[in-house]
Amino acid sequence: xxxxxxxxxxxxxxxxxxxxxxxxxxxxxxxxxxxxxxxxxxxxxxxxxxxxxxxxxxxxxxxxxxxxxxxxxxxxxxxxxxxxxxxxxxxxxxxxxxxxxxxxxxxxxxx
DNA sequence: CGATTGACGTACG
DNA sequence: TCGTACGCCAATC
Numbered sequence: 001x002x003x004x005x006x007x008x009x010x011x012x013x014x015x016x017x018x019x020x021x022x023x024x025x026x027x028x029x030x031x032x033x034x035x036x037x038x039x040x041x042x043x044x045x046x047x048x049x050x051x052x053x054x055x056x057x058x059x060x061x062x063x064x065x066x067x068x069x070x071x072x073x074x075x076x077x078x079x080x081x082x083x084x085x086x087x088x089x090x091x092x093x094x095x096x097x098x099x100x101x102x103x104x105x106x107x108x109x110x111x
Numbered sequence: 112c113g114a115t116t117g118a119c120g121t122a123c124g
Numbered sequence: 125t126c127g128t129a130c131g132c133c134a135a136t137c
Binding site: 026037038039044 | 117118119120
């Protein structure tokens with residue numbers, strides 16, 4: 001069984017579940033998937049998210065600080081912030097404002 | 112097969 | 125508050 005593959009798909013699935021106008025963190029997703037400390041694997045999965053047919057809203061995934069650490073990996077660095085602002089999320093200095101309230105933790109929201 | 116890297120997070124000083 | 129160090133695990137060199 002391709003463990004890594006299911007892990008990637010699982011990450012994409014969770015990311016798609018992030019409601020519009022909300023954001024999540026790599027660590028929160030990692031913990032929900034059971035990887036726990038391996039939040040890097042979530043980011044690594046995101047690296048391949050561009051190739052996914054169902055478009056993955058990777059712009060809704062930021063680090064635990066609410067900083068757009070992955071903006072540079074988008075087609076255009078500013079695209080990520082534009083998408084977030086388009087959904088009603090305020091971004092300043094590559095950082096999500098009021099992130100604490102906007103943080104969408106799957107381990108909590110999904111139960 | 113060993114060393115390096117990385118869209119992270121926590122710990123320590 | 126900020127910078128450095130370490131762990132985590134898979135992919136890449």
